[in-house]
Amino acid sequence: MNPKKRELESRVTELEQALQELKTQLSQIESQEQHDAIDHLDEYLQSMDNKWENVRSFWPIVLAELRELFGNKNSSGKE
Amino acid sequence: MSVTTHIPEDHVPEHQRAQVAQGPNWMKWLQIAGLVYLLLVAVSLIGGGFKLAAGDQAKELFAFASNPVAGLVVGTVATALIQSSSTVTSIIVGLVAGGLPVGIAIPMVMGANIGTTITNTIVSLGHVRQGEEFRRAFSAATVHDFFNLICVVIFLPLEIMFGLLEKMGAMASQWLVGGDSMSMNGFDFIKPLVKPPVKFLENTVLGGLPEAVAGTLMIALGIVTIFMVITLIGKLLKSLMVGKAKQILHSAVGRGPVSGIASGTVITVLVQSSSTTTSLVVPLAGSGVFSLRQIYPFTLGANIGTCITALLAATAVTGANAIFALQVALVHLIYNVLGVVVVYGIPWLREIPLVAAQRLADATVQNKLYAVAYIGLVFFVVPLLLIGGSNLMGI
Known part of the structure; x- marks a missing residue:
């Protein structure tokens, strides 16, 4: 077999193994992050009870965007 | 001599203080048992009240909803309003x-x-000030919406044309109760428990009133009781089941979509609320720790798990209509299981809710008016337009 080809094959195998190892490490980190997030489930449950607060905080942003939208149209209309 | 150690209140962890304030767990389970009993009584109250108020005219009374699109809209708007x-x-x-x-x-x-x-869409609005987090949270909330909309687009025409779900529900209920009235079978023990308070109300408290008025009051009382009972059960179960829900979620990590669907189902059965389950995953997705693709099957499990309440309610019904009450509860279950099998089972259909949710979230991050327009259109405006359109077409 062509030595160059053999060398390339061997490097590909090494890289594939290294890649697999990195993927495993990444997946372990992701899993750990997911487990950590699940441990905060109680806090998420509490925040659900305040869902109308979400609407209250959302509404001013919508109004600001509406004002911006119509304000821009009005000012461009005047021009 | 007894030695008592006094721990200053500040040194007691907050969750333990909350536990002490709310009382021991056995008390909560006792409260849940009482509330489930009240739920069964309330369902029976509605059934009895409806019979009393409508008599043989029940079909005529709901003639406005005989248009299936109107029925769909009634269900959508009523649920959106009382959540x-x-x-x-x-x-x-x-x-x-x-x-x-x-x-x-x-x-x-x-x-x-x-x-x-x-x-869960409202819950996702809480992330509005964090751009990327809001994009992920909003898409995690709306993927469930798009899935449910696709299910209706597929199954409502099949129901209108062939009565598919009605027939499947009828077969399942016949199979479960052996073709007999439910009161003749395994649920007979419910009747003596549920009937006395209903009869008491009917004969004494509302006894002097005309049947139509008494029936309407019974229906109203039943609806208010169901709403209050389910809200209270949800609150109690949330505090009791949070540990179990954590365990289930921990065990589902890294296990693929079937495990996600199963864990979503079990958690919803435990907390008796699909919106609790689907809202729980919004912050998990918003933080970026779980991807939209990982969250998606979990929300579908919530659709299946939520059917347990209607099935439980159906056990309260006795008499000739008991089998139909069970049938509609089973239709709910069959519809949701079929929805998951068909929409999630077919790869290209499975992708539609994901793509739609991501596109809507992208647009909403740019302009929050899309969120307002989306909620207004899907839950209120389009349903009303559909009623008008279907009436014009004479469906």
Whole structure:
């Protein structure tokens, strides 16, 4: 077999193994992050009870965007 | 000599203080048992009230909803307003017990599936000030909406044309109760428990009133009781089951979509609320720790798990209509299981809710008006337009 080809094959195998190892490490980190997030489930449950607060905080942003939208149209209309 | 150690209140962890303030767990379970009993009484109250108020005219009374699109809209808007599909499906079971035809009830049940998705969308609005986090949270909330909309687009025409779900529900209920009235079978023990308070109300408190008025009051009382009971059960179960829910979620990590669907189902059964389950995953997705693709099957499990409440409600119904009450509860279950099998099972269909949710979230991050327009259109404006359109076409 062509030595160059053999060398390339061997490097590909090494890289594939290294890649697999990195993927495993990444997946372990992701899993750990997911487990950590699940441990905060109680806090998420509490925040659900305040869902109308979400609407209250959302509404001013919508109004600001509406004002911006119509304000821009009005000012461009005047021009 | 006894030695007592005094721990300053500040040194007691907050969760333990909350536990002490709320009382021991056995007390909560006792409260839940009492509330479940009240739920069964309330369903029976609606059934009895509807029979009393409508008599043989139940079908005529709900003639406006004989248009399946109107039924769908009633279910959607009612659930969006009271934010509990369990409440709406339990009320529907009660109405079927009182004579509402199953064919009219089925589109209402489908509508309840759509209406319930508004809750997690509202929860996702809490992330609005964090751009990327909001994009992920909003898409995690709306993927459930799009899935439920696709289910209606597929199954409502099949129901209108062939009565597919009604027939499947009828077969399943016949199979479960052996073709007999439910009161003749395993659920007979419920009747002596549930009937006395209903009869007491009917004969004494409301006894002097005309039947129509007494029936209407019974229905109203039943609806209010179901709403309050399900809200209270949800609150109690949330505090009791949070540890179990954590365990289930921990065990589902890294296990693929079937495990996600199963864990979503089990958690919803435990907390008796699909909107609790689907809202729980919004912050998990918002933080970026779980991807939209990982969250998606979990929310589908919530659709299946939520059917337990209507099934429980159906056990309260006795007499000739008991089998129809069970039928509509089973239709709810069959519809949700079929929805997952068909929409999630077919790869290209499975992708549609994901793509739609991501596109809507992208647009909403740019302009929050899309969120307002989306909620207004899906839950209120389009349903009303559909009623008008279907009436014009004479469906």
